[in-house]
Amino acid sequence: MTRFYSKRDLQFQLFENQNCLELTQIPYFADHSEETFRLVLDSAEQIAEKSLRPLLTEMDRNEPQLIDGKIRIHPGMKTIIRQFGQDGWINALFSYEEGGQQLPWTIHITSGFIFQAANYSASVFPFLTTGAANLIRTFGSKELIEKFTPKMYSGAWQGTMALTEPDAGSSLSDISTTAFPTEAPGVFRIKGQKIYISAGDHDACENIIHLMLARIQGAPAGTKGISLFVVPKKRISNEPNDVLTQGIYHKMGYKGAPIAHLMIGSNDACEGYLLGEANQGLKYMFQMMNEARLGVGMNAVAIASAAFQASLAYAKERPQGRKINEKDLSQAQVPIIEHADVKRLLLFQKSVVEGSLALLIYCAILSDKIAHEVDSSTKKEQEALLDLLTPIAKSYPSEMGVQSTSAAVQILGGAGYTTDFPVEQYYREARIHPIHEGTTGIHGLDLLGRKVLIQEGLGWKLLQREIQKSVDAARAYSALGELRQSFENQFKKFNHGAAQLLFKMNQGPEIFLSDATLFLEASGIICIAWMWLEQAKTAQKALNTGAAEQDFYFGKIETARYFMEYELPKIKGLIERFHSTSYPTIDMKKEWF
Amino acid sequence: MTRFYSKRDLQFQLFENQNCLELTQIPYFADHSEETFRLVLDSAEQIAEKSLRPLLTEMDRNEPQLIDGKIRIHPGMKTIIRQFGQDGWINALFSYEEGGQQLPWTIHITSGFIFQAANYSASVFPFLTTGAANLIRTFGSKELIEKFTPKMYSGAWQGTMALTEPDAGSSLSDISTTAFPTEAPGVFRIKGQKIYISAGDHDACENIIHLMLARIQGAPAGTKGISLFVVPKKRISNEPNDVLTQGIYHKMGYKGAPIAHLMIGSNDACEGYLLGEANQGLKYMFQMMNEARLGVGMNAVAIASAAFQASLAYAKERPQGRKINEKDLSQAQVPIIEHADVKRLLLFQKSVVEGSLALLIYCAILSDKIAHEVDSSTKKEQEALLDLLTPIAKSYPSEMGVQSTSAAVQILGGAGYTTDFPVEQYYREARIHPIHEGTTGIHGLDLLGRKVLIQEGLGWKLLQREIQKSVDAARAYSALGELRQSFENQFKKFNHGAAQLLFKMNQGPEIFLSDATLFLEASGIICIAWMWLEQAKTAQKALNTGAAEQDFYFGKIETARYFMEYELPKIKGLIERFHSTSYPTIDMKKEWF
CATH class of the missing domain: 1.20.140.10 (Butyryl-CoA Dehydrogenase, subunit A, domain 3)
Structure with missing residues (x-):
């Protein structure tokens, strides 16, 4: 098998050229040592070689497809995502109280490097969930954290970042997805559309949790009026939440990871939960x-x-x-x-x-x-x-x-x-x-x-x-x-x-x-x-x-x-x-x- | 329809910035004028827009396939290749006596630019045939010219350049395909293999004529011992000539044009016809x-x-x-x-x-x-x-x-x-x-x-x-x-x-x-x-x-x-x-x- 990264170089980078072990002097990381870091990296290499790498070509040749309103991805991804959850990769950064390992981000991102080098498409799913879960645990109420994060940590649910809209790509200040207040505090009706949402829909997880930028009705124009919402595909009750997959984008590369076009609240029945304070979404x-x-x-x-x-x-x-200086063709x-x-x-x-x-x-x-x-x-x-x-x-x-x-x-x-x-x-x-x-x-x-x-x-x-x-x-x-x-x-x-x-x-x-x-x-x-x-x-x-x-x-x-x-x-x-x-x-x- | 080239710029390049009309002072091109050049270019644009461009995406999405030893390409290519033949594109450069138009290469290659910009894959076929036919008419005997070129000019037969071998890519001096003399003068038995042969086999033409580099048994080592042969897929008698399509390469791009791996003379039954003199092939x-x-x-x-x-x-x-200096978001x-x-x-x-x-x-x-x-x-x-x-x-x-x-x-x-x-x-x-x-x-x-x-x-x-x-x-x-x-x-x-x-x-x-x-x-x-x-x-x-x-x-x-x-x-x-x-x-x- 062809190598996809240099283990020797990664060790040089972490332990010789830079000294990532100085992080263990920080109390939060005090239980860690060179040994635990190496164990994490070795374990990343094993998953990369045994689970991710073998699907590299297959996932490229068999793109996800939108069938009957749902995106189907490579069947192997279900096992991989669950494995990431069970082995504690998704919440590795988080505290022991949260079930995490208090791992430095440095080791998490270099483990990610190994996964990505083995199979970039496959690596996308768990890291998106980590990012989304991290937003909920950092800015969300206890209720939101308890409702959403455990199943994200376990790999049962997928997290996404839902920013881009047809008229708001590089110009995020032009986001127009709107959140209408309801009688329930913190609960909004969301309406709009989002494009290019990575892992925005797929069949390897039971639910998709979108961290979505939207504008509360009447909010100021521009970036100052953007709020952040938790918008699940299915509600906690397991009812559908009016998040429809309108389309899938076929891409030049990393074809194994689906990118979705989502219609939000087309039937005025999409619930979103405000994360933190209003109008602080972009921050x-x-x-x-x-x-x-x-x-x-x-x-x-x-x-x-x-x-x-x-x-x-x-x-x-x-x-x-x-x-170049050899003229003898019999050589x-x-x-x-x-x-x-x-x-x-x-x-x-x-x-x-x-x-x-x-x-x-x-x-x-x-x-x-x-x-x-x-x-x-x-x-x-x-x-x-x-x-x-x-x-x-x-x-x-x-x-x-x-x-x-x-x-x-x-x-x-x-x-x-x-x-x-x-x-x-x-x-x-x-x-x-x-x-x-x-x-x-x-x-x-x-x-x-x-x-x-x-x-x-x-x-x-x-x-x-x-x-x-x-x-x-x-x-x-x-x-x-x-x-x-x-x-x-x-x-x-x-x-x-x-x-x-x-x-x-x-x-x-x-x-x-x-x-x-x-x-x-x-x-x-x-x-x-x-x-x-x-x-x-x-x-x-x-x-x-x-x-x-x-x-x-x-x-x-x-x-x-x-x-x-x-x-x-x-x-x-x-x-x-x-x-x-x-x-x-x-x-x-x-x-x- | 999106433009694929700037007609205005091409005219600027040919008639204003450089003066291609000075070529009409050369006797061979004397019948030409700005009008005939423009007619040729306009006609190239028409074919490009009406025939080539519509197949651009289709040819990318439906790659050629090797089925039962034969490469099948997009069915639309047959008409296009014939049209190139009938409209005189393949032999446009050649003399009136040869049925050509005595067109300057400058106008031919700029017409090619229009075809290539419209659909690169589709443009590959006729230009390869022109190149191969040109070699035969320049260095071949009257017999070879009469046997092979008319059907190449008409688009009925495909021409190729067969150089590369598994062990001879950039290093052409290492070519090892061998030509064994037979009793018939100028006729050799060819044995070897060629890889990456563009249009090396397909079902849009009735025959494929390879211009193939090989080494006559006993020839000196290196580039000095390489000869050039005409090696048809089928002999003039229509019998197969022991040129087998061993494989097709799937490529990142210009997928519409097939690239073949050919086995030559596996059954010792491949005839090749020496072009010009022995050992002058590379020249x-x-x-x-x-x-x-x-x-x-x-x-x-x-x-x-x-x-x-x-x-x-x-x-x-x-x-x-x-x-960048506009702060008003209501704009x-x-x-x-x-x-x-x-x-x-x-x-x-x-x-x-x-x-x-x-x-x-x-x-x-x-x-x-x-x-x-x-x-x-x-x-x-x-x-x-x-x-x-x-x-x-x-x-x-x-x-x-x-x-x-x-x-x-x-x-x-x-x-x-x-x-x-x-x-x-x-x-x-x-x-x-x-x-x-x-x-x-x-x-x-x-x-x-x-x-x-x-x-x-x-x-x-x-x-x-x-x-x-x-x-x-x-x-x-x-x-x-x-x-x-x-x-x-x-x-x-x-x-x-x-x-x-x-x-x-x-x-x-x-x-x-x-x-x-x-x-x-x-x-x-x-x-x-x-x-x-x-x-x-x-x-x-x-x-x-x-x-x-x-x-x-x-x-x-x-x-x-x-x-x-x-x-x-x-x-x-x-x-x-x-x-x-x-x-x-x-x-x-x-x-x-």
Whole structure:
């Protein structure tokens, strides 16, 4: 069986390059240890290999279908979802009192990485339920929690996030699904429609619990008038709740996970239960959205990881051509991994996958610390840094995951384009991530238009400080001098360019934000280069102290060199834009296309 | 119906920006005129709209199947292939004596662009037959020509190019299919297998004529021992010829065109007819391959064009969000084409599609001139320039076509990921082109390792000369000063970087060629920027002389500005590599991955 992730690398990321064990000093996680973390990850690997992986191709070839108003999914998913529930994956993050394991999110999301790399479609179901249940337990009344969460934890019921509407995609302020008060407090009649609802209906669970954004009749316009409701497909009484599956979307990839078009309250008989306070819906949702966004980054890395491993295995086995200075045709062909350009495509993938994974784990540890930080000024700083990093950690893996899976296809050549190998499936699946949970363009605006600017640039300054610390610490490793110097030079140019961009604020938001996506891209490259500097340091330290597994550590340092030589220079073209005063994307008129 | 190409732009490219009418001064094309060219293109559009386009989705959803040893394709293809034959498309290039129309290849390939943009899968069949028939008429005996070509011209028989084998993909020198002499002169018994043979078997034609590379028993090793054979599926006598369809490949995209795995002579009963001289097969094939490579570039542009048009139509119609400085939520949402970042994605596509089309038409006109040039020193120069440009004109559209269709998906967002819109199909189809007819890596080696170096750099110097001419002529347009200056600056840096790269030859081929793919990428950006400088000049000239259609010409100039501001700066990161003396892609060991 082809590997779909590198266990060795994941352990390096968690226990060597970053120290996730410092989380066990937080009282909530005090029962945990390296041993429990490894057990969780091993158990994730087992489920991934034995249950999820075998369905990868089948679920792609046999898409869910809408039959008689109900979506039918792959029959194997019922067992898998129940297993996730029974083994405690869905509520692993929650407290012992809630039946959970008080697991750090860091370990939960890296377990997720293993599931997603094995079979992205299958991994979607339990993580959606966790997110929805988490919203109910965080903002809901005791009654709502008791009514809904236990069956969600067990995997009997599916949870969803129901945001998008036909006229409200990127523009959530235009949501028009309406909630009409009833005589019962907290109970509303909901009416509207929702589209693109992941796992919005299927036959592997007994009920579907939608966490739905809607506007209470008479609420203020825009995002300030949006509330969050629990809207089950069936009521607790088991009666239908007037949530009808109007359609199913057929997609390019991750076909195993159904996406539904729902009609809510077409017969004026849909009950929804207000979660928390009225008009706070978007705020509540965004609390989950930040984790969801890092989650999308992780999905993207996971698929890129599976594609990288598949193309690496192929490159080691497939003989084609000879070394470039070998003219003797009677010599046997060499495996294509011997060709520099194939190694370049592999190094590219390795640098994207392991660099992104490092950044996401950095963010996850930060997130776990924030949730339990008691010092308010420390917490404020941590939050500012994580808020700033979130659009980057969502977008870099998503955008580069597309290119990384494309490199995997390229290594396999014609074979990679056929369904005989899984890389074409990964290529199709990877394409969703620059769209999911906010498009890249939206995250560009979020980063430059909000995250960089808020609190007098606190998050931005903290990022600078952390990167500078990292550079300074790297000076101790003379073997890494060239690598560090490359990074330092480009980092200075980047900061200079970013400062230049800030001056443009003076010319109004359209000019200032016109290259926000490019700024996001450049920030991503800088952050991943930073993560590679960190990994090179960790590897060099291991080599200096005579570690075994020299191959592994040499590989880390060489990949860091690759990143500084091939990826980091890409910011030069981007920075040129920050200094430019020419704005063709603004000046272009729609009639001119 | 959504447009799939811009007729206005194609006319601009052929008759304004470049002057394809100068070809009518060549005696072979003397009967042609702007009127006949327009008639041909109009007629291509009609077939594309009425016959090809309606099958686009159906052919994707109902893939060819191998049933009882025979591949069944969409039943509509039989009519289409016959129509191509009857309307004279298959032999349009050939002389009146051969029943052809003496049409310039430039007009043939731009007609192909229209077919491919309408339905890439359907367009594949006739063009393969043209290529195969062309090989027979160029190198074959009178007997072979008379036996095989008439039914190919009529569309009754399919032609193919049968090169690839399980152990010989990029490495054609390793072909092992063998031809054993028989008593009949020119007749051989062929034995071996071929994979990935496009249109290698199907039920829309009565016979399949393979132009097959094989090695005559005892021939020298490597490319010098490869011969070209005509190998029909059925002999002229209508007996089967022991060419068995062993399998069909299911692919990610252009599913309507079948790709076959063929067993040749399993029962020692396959007859093949030697084409031309023994051991000249690769030379003959490459004569076609150069056109085939430009053809792949055109396929890539065509799909990118269809995706661009689909996303442009969507962006004009889809309301979402408000202008960035509009805070009043009671205002209606605006079409997304009003957002700068969406315009950026559209300008990117427009710049790739129209820039690549310009380069391909430039190459096509050059190719037509070469075929009829009588002055040997002029011809030598033209050939050197076209040889140099071919890997660029194949690879830039192929690589950027992938990114361009990806931008189309992004504009549609979630909708673009569903099968409700055609962009996801274009995205899947576009991915083949960096693989077809030589991967991008192979073309990088071809460009830097061969085309730049041969004849003391003749082709390379001619390219420099032509670009410099273009820059000098642009000085006459003061309105384009900034744009020209940007190009001139980057062009200088590129030449400086390229010179630096040449010094590395001294260190042997591995180092010299390790960044050949990056050199190809940078060369592509420079050539397309050059094409945009040319288009901007043509547009400015039209505006200066008071042309109507100002919107069209302003759009051209703005897109040229976009290219100089957003795409051209990407060479900076690439050039940095040419100056570097650090080689991680060489130093990386396979054990380190």
